[in-house]
Amino acid sequence: DADVTQTPRNRITKTGKRxxxxxxxxxxxxxxxxxxxxxxxxLRLIYYSFDVKDINKGEISDGYSVSRQxxxxxxxxxxxxxxxxxALYFCxxxxxxxxxxxxxxxxxxxxxxxx
Amino acid sequence: DAKTTQxxxxxxxxxxxxxxxCNHSTISGTDYIHWYRQLPSQGPEYVIHGLxxxxxxxxxxxxxxxxxxxxxxxxxxxxxxxxAVYYCILRDGxxxxxxxxxxxxxx
Numbered sequence: 055d056a057d058v059t060q061t062p063r064n065r066i067t068k069t070g071k072r073x074x075x076x077x078x079x080x081x082x083x084x085x086x087x088x089x090x091x092x093x094x095x096x097l098r099l100i101y102y103s104f105d106v107k108d109i110n111k112g113e114i115s116d117g118y119s120v121s122r123q124x125x126x127x128x129x130x131x132x133x134x135x136x137x138x139x140x141a142l143y144f145c146x147x148x149x150x151x152x153x154x155x156x157x158x159x160x161x162x163x164x165x166x167x168x169x
Numbered sequence: 170d171a172k173t174t175q176x177x178x179x180x181x182x183x184x185x186x187x188x189x190x191c192n193h194s195t196i197s198g199t200d201y202i203h204w205y206r207q208l209p210s211q212g213p214e215y216v217i218h219g220l221x222x223x224x225x226x227x228x229x230x231x232x233x234x235x236x237x238x239x240x241x242x243x244x245x246x247x248x249x250x251x252x253a254v255y256y257c258i259l260r261d262g263x264x265x266x267x268x269x270x271x272x273x274x275x276x
Contacts (some may be wrong), residue, residue, distance in 0.1 A: 058212075089266075096256060097213065098268025112263065144212045155201045155220075158264065160212030 057081045058161035066167045073132040075164050077145030084130035087146040087158065088112075088120060090139075097144060100157050103128055133166040142166075173257045178271040181247045189270055191257030196237050200259040202229065204242045207269070208253045216242065216255070218233040247274045 058079045067073050077086065084105050089097040089112075099112030103119040109120060117139060121129045132139055146163040174192040181187040191262075193202070196224040204216040217224055217231045230243040244251055256269040 094268065097264075098266070099263055102263075113265075146212070155203075155218055155260065157215040157218075158205075158213075159244055160214065163212050 056162065058147055059157055060143075060161040060164050062164060065164065066169065067135055068169050069136055071135050071168075073135050073166065075130045075143055075145075075166070077130070077161060078130045079126050079145075079147045079159075079161075081147055081149075081159060082125075083147040083149050083159070085148045085150070085156075086102060086122065086127065087148075088118075088128065088130045089144045089146065091142040091144065091163075100130065100143075100158045110142065132166075132168075134167075137168045140166060140168045172265075173259060173267050175255075175257050175267060175270045177268065178273065180273045180275060181244075181251075183249060183274055183276050185253070187244040187247045187251070187272065187274075189244075189257075189272065190239065191241070192239045193257070193259055194238045196230050196243050196259055197261065199261045201261070202231065202233060202237075202240050203258040203260050203264070204265075205256045205257070205258065206251075206253040208250075213256065213266075218260075247272075249274050249276065 070162045088100040091097045096097040098114050103109050103122045106122050120129045143164045145159040146156045148156045179225050203218040205213040207213045219231045232241045252274045254269040
C-alpha cells in the first residue's frame with residue numbers, strides 16, 4: 055500500500071464550487087505539505103503543517119485553505135474554485151528534523167480541472 | 170531566495186553515464202543542495218542531497234564544486250526508467266522547485 059495517498063485522483067468541477075482534496079499518510083510523519091504544479095513548471099508550496107496545531111502559509115496560499123484533522127490527514131480546500139486553479143496538486147510528508155535536509159515523500163497527485 | 174539554473178532538457182543513451190548540471194551562484198552557507206526527480210505521471214521522489222562534500226547513494230552521486238556555486242548529479246548507468254524531470258533545489262527550509270531538466274534516455 056502507498057505511504058501517501060490522495061483522494062480524489064482526478065476531479066472536474068465548475069467555477070464557484072467548493073472543493074476539498076484529501077491527503078492521508080501512514081509514514082507516521084509529523085510534517086505535511088500541499089503543492090501545486092502547473093504544466094511545464096516545478097511545484098509551488100501552498101501550505102504546510104509541522105504538526106496538528108501548526109499551519110503555515112506557503113508561497114501561493116491565496117484562494118486556498120487547509121485543515122490538519124489528525125497527524126495522518128491534511129486536507130486542502132478551494133472555497134470558490136476558479137479556472138486558474140486548474141493544476142496538478144501534490145501532498146507530501148516529512149519527518150521531524152531540520153527542514154534543510156529531511157526528505158519529503160510525495161503522493162501520486164490529484165488532477166483538478168475547473169471549468 | 171537563492172535560485173538554481175538547469176538546462177531545460179538533456180538526452181542520454183541507455184547504459185551510459187549522465188551528468189546533470191546545476192548552477193547556484195547565489196547559494197548561502199546554510200543551503201543544502203537537493204535533487205529530486207519526477208517520473209511521468211508521478212509525484213517527485215528524493216534522489217540525493219549534500220552540503221559541501223560529494224555524496225553517493227544507491228541511485229546517484231552528487232558532485233559539489235569547491236565554491237558550492239554549482240553541482241552535478243551523476244547517474245552512473247542510465248536506464249529507460251531514469252527518464253524523468255530532475256530538479257535541483259536549494260533548501261534552507263522550504264523547497265523551491267524550478268522547472269528542472271527533462272532527461273530523455275534513448276535505447
